[in-house]
Amino acid sequence: MSSQIDHLLTENRRFAPSPEFAADAVATAELYAQADADREAFWAEQARALHWHTPFTQVLDWSNPPFAQWFADGELNVAYNCLDRHVEAGNGDRIALLWEGEPGDSRRVTYAELTDEVKRVANVLTGLGVEAGDRVAIYLPMIPEAIAAMLAVARLGAIHSVIFGGFSADSLRTRIDDAGAKVVITSDGGYRKGRVSPLKPAVDQALADRGNGPQATVEHVLVVRRTENEVGWTEGRDLWWHDAVAEASADHTAQPFPAENPLFILYTSGTTGKPKGILHTSGGYLAQAAFTNRVVHDIHSETDVFWCTADIGWITGHSYVTYGPLANGATQVLYEGTPDAPHPGRWWELVEKYGVTILYTAPTAIRSFMKLGREIPNRFDLSSLRLLGSVGEPINPEAWMWYRHVIGADATPIVDTWWQTETGSIMVSALPGVTETKPGSAQVPIPGISIDVVDGAGEHVGNGNGGLLVITKPWPSMLRGIWGDPDRFVETYWEKFQDKGYYFAGDGARLDDDGDIWFLGRVDDVMNVSGHRLSTTEIESALVGNEAVAEAAVVGASDETTGQAVVAFVIVKQSYLNEHSPEGLADGLRKWVGEQIGPIARPRDVYIVGELPKTRSGKIMRRLLRDVAEGREVGDTTTLADTAVMSVISAQVK
Secondary structure, eight states: OOOOOBOOOOOOOOBOOOHHHHHHOSOOTHHHHHHHHOHHHHHHHHHTTSOOSBOOSOOEEOSSTTOOEESTTOEEOHHHHHTHHHIIIIITTSEEEEEEOTTSOEEEEEHHHHHHHHHHHHHHHHHTTOOTTOEEEEEOOSSHHHHHHHHHHHHTTOEEEEOOTTOOHHHHHHHHHHHTOSEEEEESEEEETTEEEEOHHHHHHHHSOSSSOSOSSOOEEEEEOSSOOOOOOOTTTEEEHHHHHHHSOSOOOOOOEETTSEEEEEEEOOSSSSOEEEEEESHHHHHHHHHHHHHHTTOOTTTOEEEEOOOTTSHHHIIIIIIHHHHTTOEEEEEOSOTTSSSTTHHHHHHHHHTOOEEEEOHHHHHHHHHHOTHHHHTSOOTTOOEEEEOSSOOOHHHHHHIIIIISTTTOOEEEOBOOTTTOSOOBOOOTTTOOBOTTOOBSBOTTOOEEEEOTTSOBOOTTOEEEEEEOSOOTTOOOEETTOHHHHHHHHTSTTTTTTOEEEEEEEEEOTTSOEEEEEEGGGOEEETTEEEOHHHHHHHHHTSTTEEEEEEEEEEETTTEEEEEEEEEEOHHHHHHSOHHHHHHHHHHHHHHHTOGGGOOSEEEEOSOOOBBTTSOBOHHHHHHHHTTOOOOOOTTBSOTTHHHHHHHHHO
């Protein structure tokens, strides 16, 4: 089957950065020229922005592909780079974390205070027997202790595996077992939508006998008191964070570790079988995370207030909450709760309260705000914002325009970023002071990154065509493997284009006439309708472009006539539901897609639904919708933010 993906939508709107923004921007067009002239020298220069206890002499060792080594003979300490060096430079009084709890409690944590806390936690972990190379599982809400825990583990040269606080005891157990964690750091609970979400009970369940005997590797559980819900206690195993950390010494010298020392394992939930533990190491990862945060988010550490809304349980929370901003000495907002609790304007309230200058969030969140209407953000002063960013999935042009117009006052540049857990940091994005942006396009690879769109044989498709997105040369923050399974690493990411040495990301993309990149979603989500390969992303964009639609998800369902048929699940704005029948709306939307894109893309079925199945990170789980569209039993829903959504959708479809 052809790998060519048809592209059907066109976008002609362009937004150049203002002269004022460009004049003060961190990134200049020079960066592209420098990277093109000598790629390795370019990355060496970016890496030298970090503190190296032992400077590196070799930039890249690619002698054993696909297992890269970057800056391998250099030594550094990741936590020292994120904390101590800023304090030693006289910036200990600078605010590192502006933390807001969901109930409205708050803390301002300086770099000196965070450094002190991390040193104490490192001493506690050492006392619990944690050494370089040991694994520590972290299962916490978005509280300052979560950041401190990650950095304390990194300080010891140990490896953290952060497990998102929404995962069940079963999911927790498989990840703890796979990593062979020695210690678990958790809390009694966290606040979510006005209620306590208990965490320690899930840890107790995970460590108990689940049919194969008790968990074998965990020796201690360190518990942060947050919500004061009742928790079970295992003497000798469990200890309170507030007791242990308060008693510990704040004297701790950060030791250097090799650049290729493992930093963390982060599990991505595979659709089947066991989750994949994505392994990242220290020097290359930190160099690219800090560089991309600086140039893509235009970080001016002395003046900016940065807010990435991601949870630390996801890669975005690792790279652009914990490591990138702190390595750059930035001030950032950390928020425990959801965007709509205790009220739907909560995020905008926080932007106003803390004077947020840079906001980095997911298209899903933006579309949910669109659904609620501009009246809510209009109640708050958002004039501090000077840059907006998007992450997690392709953003449709209409959501991009709403984001710019309503949140960015028609002036604020938007950086739409593409990257993955596996890539470690941003790979494709506009540079905000340089790029003329296009709504919906991720635009171009960042300087020093080599990307192409190819057909099934690995040949360049050329401008105006769609195909498979590949990364053609190694990059500093690339994954170093799948924990404990090097064969799966090669098979999953490198086998398809082994002869060319390309990494295949699993995403479809097209190049427009200018050569800019448009992401078309996962290749698994591409539909084959009567011999045409259609992207779900483009049809979803067309649907959301209709003024009645707040959000849409499209899947391909088996069809005897056409091979696959387009099936759409659509959330309609309440004002339109009040005035039209669901049947009339569905029929109108079918026709609309036909007009916008062409008859080939017209959905066979349009289902009007109240919600869509999303993970806690905001990604739509199209696999579950495909089950519904094809009349199958719905598969595993444990990673959904709301597991009841699928039974509601199934009932609506029948």
